Amino acid sequence: MSDLALTKDKLSEIKERSAKYLLGNYAPYDVAFKYGAGELLFDTNNKQYIDCLCGVAVTNLGHSDADIIDVVHKQADMLFHTSNWFYSDEASLLAEALITNSFPGKVFFCNSGTEANEAAFKLVRKYAISRDKHNPVMLSLKQSFHGRTVASMGMTGQEKIREGYGDLLPGFEYVEVNNEESLEEAFERNNGNIAGVILELVIGEGGIIPLTQSFVNLARKLTQENDALLIFDEIQTGMGRTGKLFACEHYGIIPDAMTLGKALGSGFPIGALIVSKPFSGVLGPGSHGSTFGGNHLAAAVAYETLRILISREIVENVPALSEFAFTRLRLLKTKYPIIKDVRGMGLHIGVDFTIPSKSIAVECLQEGLVVNSTADTVIRIMPPLNIGIERLDEALQIFEKVVIKHS
Numbered sequence: 001m002s003d004l005a006l007t008k009d010k011l012s013e014i015k016e017r018s019a020k021y022l023l024g025n026y027a028p029y030d031v032a033f034k035y036g037a038g039e040l041l042f043d044t045n046n047k048q049y050i051d052c053l054c055g056v057a058v059t060n061l062g063h064s065d066a067d068i069i070d071v072v073h074k075q076a077d078m079l080f081h082t083s084n085w086f087y088s089d090e091a092s093l094l095a096e097a098l099i100t101n102s103f104p105g106k107v108f109f110c111n112s113g114t115e116a117n118e119a120a121f122k123l124v125r126k127y128a129i130s131r132d133k134h135n136p137v138m139l140s141l142k143q144s145f146h147g148r149t150v151a152s153m154g155m156t157g158q159e160k161i162r163e164g165y166g167d168l169l170p171g172f173e174y175v176e177v178n179n180e181e182s183l184e185e186a187f188e189r190n191n192g193n194i195a196g197v198i199l200e201l202v203i204g205e206g207g208i209i210p211l212t213q214s215f216v217n218l219a220r221k222l223t224q225e226n227d228a229l230l231i232f233d234e235i236q237t238g239m240g241r242t243g244k245l246f247a248c249e250h251y252g253i254i255p256d257a258m259t260l261g262k263a264l265g266s267g268f269p270i271g272a273l274i275v276s277k278p279f280s281g282v283l284g285p286g287s288h289g290s291t292f293g294g295n296h297l298a299a300a301v302a303y304e305t306l307r308i309l310i311s312r313e314i315v316e317n318v319p320a321l322s323e324f325a326f327t328r329l330r331l332l333k334t335k336y337p338i339i340k341d342v343r344g345m346g347l348h349i350g351v352d353f354t355i356p357s358k359s360i361a362v363e364c365l366q367e368g369l370v371v372n373s374t375a376d377t378v379i380r381i382m383p384p385l386n387i388g389i390e391r392l393d394e395a396l397q398i399f400e401k402v403v404i405k406h407s
Helices: 003-021 066-076 089-100 113-130 150-155 180-190 213-225 296-311 314-335 358-366 389-406
Strands: 033-037 040-043 048-051 105-110 137-141 172-175 194-199 229-233 257-260 271-276 339-345 348-353 372-374 378-381
Touching (some): 089 105, 089 296, 113 137, 113 150, 172 180, 180 194, 194 213, 358 378
Parallel strands (some): 137 194, 229 257
Antiparallel strands (some): 033 040, 257 271
C-alpha cells in the first residue's frame, strides 16, 4: 500500500474514532491537521493550508514559534502546577505585564475566556448587591457571544445559543448593536437596577461588527451615572488582533474590567479577568477561584506570548497588513455583488455574503485556505498577526477564486 493511501486511511481512522467516542456537539470540517509552521498548517495527507482562522483568533503568532516552544520545554522541566495555595513567580510576572500594558488594577487567572466572563459576572453581581441593587440586571448586545457556561450563555445575545436549556439565570437583557436609543431605554426601564454592561468592541461570532465610538461613549457615560460596571470582552479582540494590543485603545476608554482568553496563551488554555483599581477589592479571599488558573506552565507561555507581541513590534505591523487586506476585499466587493459587506478592525475581518457562507468556507478549505463561516452569511478571516504580505496575498487570491465560483 502506498504512503498516500496510508495517510488517507489515517483521516478515516480519526473520523471513525471521533464518531465513536466524542460527543457529537461539533460538526468539524473534513480534515485533520498534523503539524503547523508559521501561518501554514499541514494535514494527515501532508497537504498545505494557509491558516486564516488561527484556531478562532487563538494562534496570533502562528504555529510552532521557537521562543514559545522553548518556554514550554523549560517550564515543563520545572513545574506544571502547584495551585493557588502558594505564590507563583510566573503568575505574578504575567499579572504585572498585563497591568503595565493595559490599565491600573489587578488580575484573576482562569482557564478560558468563558471562565473569565463568569468571573466578570460574579464581580458585577457582588458589587451590585453590595450597593443594594437586589434585582441586578446585566446588559449585553444582541448578536454578542460571551461563552457557553450558564452565566456566559445568559450574557450571550444570540437566542440560538440559549435555546433548549429551559430557564437560565435571571437578570439579563439585550440591546441592539450600535443603537443608542435601545441602550438608553434599557437603563430607563430598569430604574437604577442596571449592574453592568458587557461589550465585545467588535462583535465576533455574531458577524464581525465593530461598535461605534458614540455607542461605546454612551455605555461609559450611562454606567458611570448609574454606578454600574462597564466590562469589555476582549477574548477575541485582545492580544493585537485589531491593530492595538487591546481593542479598547482604539476607543480611548478604560473599562471597569476586561476579559481575555484565546490568544493570551498562544493555544495553551488560559483566561484572565483584569479588574480596574477602584473595583479590585470586590472579589476578596474565598469569593472566587480556579484550580488550574494561572498555573506555572500556562502563565509562563502567556508571559512569553505577550513579550513577543511587544518586543518584535508585531502589533505595530498589523495596520499595514489590515489596509492591504481590506483594500483587496473591498475591491472584490465592487466586482462581485455576492459580497454584501466587508467590515472589521485590524486582522479581525468579516466578509458578509448574500448567500449562506458555509459552502464558501468548505471550498476555501479544499483550495488550501482555512477560514470559517459565522452568523450564517459571514466568512471570518483572521490570519496570524505576523503573516507575510506575500502569503496574505496568496490567501486572498484563493479566496477570490472561490468567490468567483459562486458569483
